[in-house]
Amino acid sequence: MNDNNQNSPSKFCAGCGHPIVLLALGKTLEEMGLSKQAVLGLDIGCSLLAINFLPINTFHTHHGRVSPTMVGFKKARQDSICLGYTGDGGAYAIGLQSLLHSAKRDEPITVLVVNNTVYAMTGGQTAPTTLKGQKTITDPDGCKNAPILGPELMRQVADPKAFLARTAVNDIKQAREFIKKAIETQQAGHFSLIEFLSFCPTNWRTKGQETLEYLENLKKVFKIGVI
Amino acid sequence: MVNSRQFLTGSEVFVRAAIDSGAGFMFGYPITPASEILSGWINSGKKYLQTEDEIAAGFALCGAVLGGEKAFTATSGPGNILMQDGLSMAEGMRLPFVMVAAQRGGPSSGTVIYSQQEVILSCFGGNGEGMRFVYSPSNLSELYKFTRKAFNDAWHYRFPAIILTDGYLLKTKGVIDFAKIGEIKNISPRALVPKDSVVHWPNIYTFEEELYQEIKLAKDDFEKVAEDIADCESYQTDKADILLVAHGIVGAAAKEAVDELRKKGINAGLFRPITLRPLARKKLDKIAGQESVKKIVVVESSLGQLARIIRDQIAPEICAEFAYMQYPGLGIETEAIVDFVAGLRVVSGEI
Incomplete structure (x- = not known):
C-alpha cells in the first residue's frame, strides 16, 4: 500500500472528460459530508488514473471487476459509500455479467460509468458503446452494430427503486444532481448507476470545438436523463 | 455439553x-x-x-x-x-x-x-x-x-x-x-x-x-x-531406503503403505508435505539427503504436479534417484503403492 503518487500531477490526457466526472464526484461527496465514508474502487483502463485524484479512499481492482469488488466491500462495511469507477468496456463488455447481476440483486453500490465510445487507454479499439459506423483501430471500416445502451439494459433487470441515469461531462450541474441522487439511492439500500458521456479527444482525434460537437452528437444515440 | x-x-x-x-x-x-x-x-x-x-x-x-x-x-x-x-x-x-x-x-x-x-x-x-x-x-x-x-x-x-x-x-x-x-x-x-x-x-x-x-x-x-x-509429516524416515513423497489423501494411503512395506522387509519412509507453498524444504533435504535413501518415489493423482514442486525445491546435491507413481484423476490405494514400490525394487535388482 502506498501513497507515492499523492502529489504528482494528473495523468489524464489534455481535454479528457475523466477529471470533470471526478471533480463532480468529489464536490458532491464534500457537500453531502460523505468524503470520509466514501470508498472509490477503480476499474482498469483510464479509470485507474483516478487513484490519487481525490482526497478519499481509493484502490485499484482488475479490468471488469470493480462492481463485484465493491459489492463485497459493502457487505463488509455497510456504513461506507461504495463507488465503482469504470469505463464503458469494463462496465458493458468484460464486466457486464457482474454489473447486470449487481443490478438484478439490487446491491447497494453506485457504479459510475465513463462512456467515451472507445477503449481509450489501449489505443482506441471498438467498445460496446462504439457507434454504428464509427471508425476505430479494430473496426477500420466502421463498427457494424449499434452500441449497448447500458442504463437502459440495466433497467430490464434492476429493482424499480434503483437509480439509473445518463448525463454528460458538459453538464456539470446535472452530473452533480445525478451523483447526489445515486448516493442517496445507495443509502436507501438500492443499486445505482450513472453513465457519463465523456470526451476522448486523443482517440476521437478531435480538437476544441470539434470535441464538444462530437459529444453533443453522441446525445442523439445515448439519451440523457433518468432512465 | x-x-x-x-x-x-x-x-x-x-x-x-x-x-x-x-x-x-x-x-x-x-x-x-x-x-x-x-x-x-x-x-x-x-x-x-x-x-x-x-x-x-x-x-x-x-x-x-x-x-x-x-x-x-x-x-x-x-x-x-x-x-x-x-x-x-x-x-x-x-x-x-x-x-x-x-x-x-x-x-x-x-x-x-x-x-x-x-x-x-x-x-x-x-x-x-x-x-x-x-x-x-x-x-x-x-x-x-x-x-x-x-x-x-x-x-x-x-x-x-x-x-x-x-x-x-x-x-x-x-x-x-x-x-x-x-x-x-x-x-x-x-x-x-x-x-x-x-x-x-x-x-x-x-x-x-x-x-x-x-x-x-x-x-x-x-x-x-x-x-x-512450512509444515510436513515425516513418518519412518530415519535411515529409510525408499522415501515416499505424497500429499493430501494420497499421503494418507502412502502412510499405510509404509507400514505394509516394512512388514515385507522394505525399509520405506514417508515425507508428506502438509504445506505445498511454502514447502518444508529444509526438512525434505535433511530426510532425502540421508545416505540410506536410494529412491524418492513421488506418488500422486496427477501427471507429476507434486513431482515438479519437489524437484524444483530439493537441494541440487541430493542424488537419490526419482521414481514416479502417477495416476491422474484416479484414486490411489495403499495396496497399489505397496505393489508399485515392491515392483520397483525387483526391476532395479535390489532387495
Missing part, C-alpha cells in the same frame, strides 16, 4: 472450522464437490452471497477483506481457474483471501471426486509468483486444524491462503475428536482500507521499478514467514 467426538463429513468439518475461525461471510458459486460447503454454511445461519460466477466470488471476497471482514470462498476445477483472477489481485495487494480448492478431475469439466490436478494451479495460478500459502490436509482432523490455521496465517502474515483438498475428503464421513485438536486462538481481522485516514492503494504501477519493489518486499516477507508456515 457437546460431545467433543463428532461424526461429520469433510464439508461439515470445514464449515465448523470456518465458524470457529470467526469467519463472518462466504462468497460462492455452486460447483461440485464444493457446493456442500456453501449449503452447509447457509444452513448454519451465517451471512453469504451466491454470486453470478467464481470471478465475482473472488473479487467480492477481495472487497470484503479490504473492508475488514474475515471471509472466504470455496470452489473446484473450472471454478478454481476463474478464481485465479481474484487471487491474483489478492496476491498483488497482499489480501487475506481464504479459499478451499476442492480438487476434481481435469482438464475441462472432468470428474468430481478424486484428483490432485489443481496443485500447480493452486500454488502458482495467476500472473504472479505464487506468494500464497497452500495447505494439503490428509484427513478430517487436519482439514479442521489447517483451515483454522489458514485463516490465522492469512490475516497475520497477509498472504492468500488456500486449503487444497478434494471431493473425496469433503464427502468422507468420519469421527473427529475436537478435544484432541485442542484450543486454537483466532487472529482478529482489521479494516485494510482504514476508516479514519485516506489511502490510495494501487495494484498497477507506472514504472517497472515500482512493481519490482513490491514483488521484492513480498518475496522477502514470504521467505521470512516460510519457516513458520
Whole structure:
C-alpha cells in the first residue's frame, strides 16, 4: 500500500472528460459530508488514473471487476459509500455479467460509468458503446452494430427503486444532481448507476470545438436523463 | 455439553472450522464437490452471497477483506481457474483471501471426486509468483486444524491462503475428536482500507521499478514467514531406503503403505508435505539427503504436479534417484503403492 503518487500531477490526457466526472464526484461527496465514508474502487483502463485524484479512499481492482469488488466491500462495511469507477468496456463488455447481476440483486453500490465510445487507454479499439459506423483501430471500416445502451439494459433487470441515469461531462450541474441522487439511492439500500458521456479527444482525434460537437452528437444515440 | 467426538463429513468439518475461525461471510458459486460447503454454511445461519460466477466470488471476497471482514470462498476445477483472477489481485495487494480448492478431475469439466490436478494451479495460478500459502490436509482432523490455521496465517502474515483438498475428503464421513485438536486462538481481522485516514492503494504501477519493489518486499516477507508456515509429516524416515513423497489423501494411503512395506522387509519412509507453498524444504533435504535413501518415489493423482514442486525445491546435491507413481484423476490405494514400490525394487535388482 502506498501513497507515492499523492502529489504528482494528473495523468489524464489534455481535454479528457475523466477529471470533470471526478471533480463532480468529489464536490458532491464534500457537500453531502460523505468524503470520509466514501470508498472509490477503480476499474482498469483510464479509470485507474483516478487513484490519487481525490482526497478519499481509493484502490485499484482488475479490468471488469470493480462492481463485484465493491459489492463485497459493502457487505463488509455497510456504513461506507461504495463507488465503482469504470469505463464503458469494463462496465458493458468484460464486466457486464457482474454489473447486470449487481443490478438484478439490487446491491447497494453506485457504479459510475465513463462512456467515451472507445477503449481509450489501449489505443482506441471498438467498445460496446462504439457507434454504428464509427471508425476505430479494430473496426477500420466502421463498427457494424449499434452500441449497448447500458442504463437502459440495466433497467430490464434492476429493482424499480434503483437509480439509473445518463448525463454528460458538459453538464456539470446535472452530473452533480445525478451523483447526489445515486448516493442517496445507495443509502436507501438500492443499486445505482450513472453513465457519463465523456470526451476522448486523443482517440476521437478531435480538437476544441470539434470535441464538444462530437459529444453533443453522441446525445442523439445515448439519451440523457433518468432512465 | 457437546460431545467433543463428532461424526461429520469433510464439508461439515470445514464449515465448523470456518465458524470457529470467526469467519463472518462466504462468497460462492455452486460447483461440485464444493457446493456442500456453501449449503452447509447457509444452513448454519451465517451471512453469504451466491454470486453470478467464481470471478465475482473472488473479487467480492477481495472487497470484503479490504473492508475488514474475515471471509472466504470455496470452489473446484473450472471454478478454481476463474478464481485465479481474484487471487491474483489478492496476491498483488497482499489480501487475506481464504479459499478451499476442492480438487476434481481435469482438464475441462472432468470428474468430481478424486484428483490432485489443481496443485500447480493452486500454488502458482495467476500472473504472479505464487506468494500464497497452500495447505494439503490428509484427513478430517487436519482439514479442521489447517483451515483454522489458514485463516490465522492469512490475516497475520497477509498472504492468500488456500486449503487444497478434494471431493473425496469433503464427502468422507468420519469421527473427529475436537478435544484432541485442542484450543486454537483466532487472529482478529482489521479494516485494510482504514476508516479514519485516506489511502490510495494501487495494484498497477507506472514504472517497472515500482512493481519490482513490491514483488521484492513480498518475496522477502514470504521467505521470512516460510519457516513458520512450512509444515510436513515425516513418518519412518530415519535411515529409510525408499522415501515416499505424497500429499493430501494420497499421503494418507502412502502412510499405510509404509507400514505394509516394512512388514515385507522394505525399509520405506514417508515425507508428506502438509504445506505445498511454502514447502518444508529444509526438512525434505535433511530426510532425502540421508545416505540410506536410494529412491524418492513421488506418488500422486496427477501427471507429476507434486513431482515438479519437489524437484524444483530439493537441494541440487541430493542424488537419490526419482521414481514416479502417477495416476491422474484416479484414486490411489495403499495396496497399489505397496505393489508399485515392491515392483520397483525387483526391476532395479535390489532387495
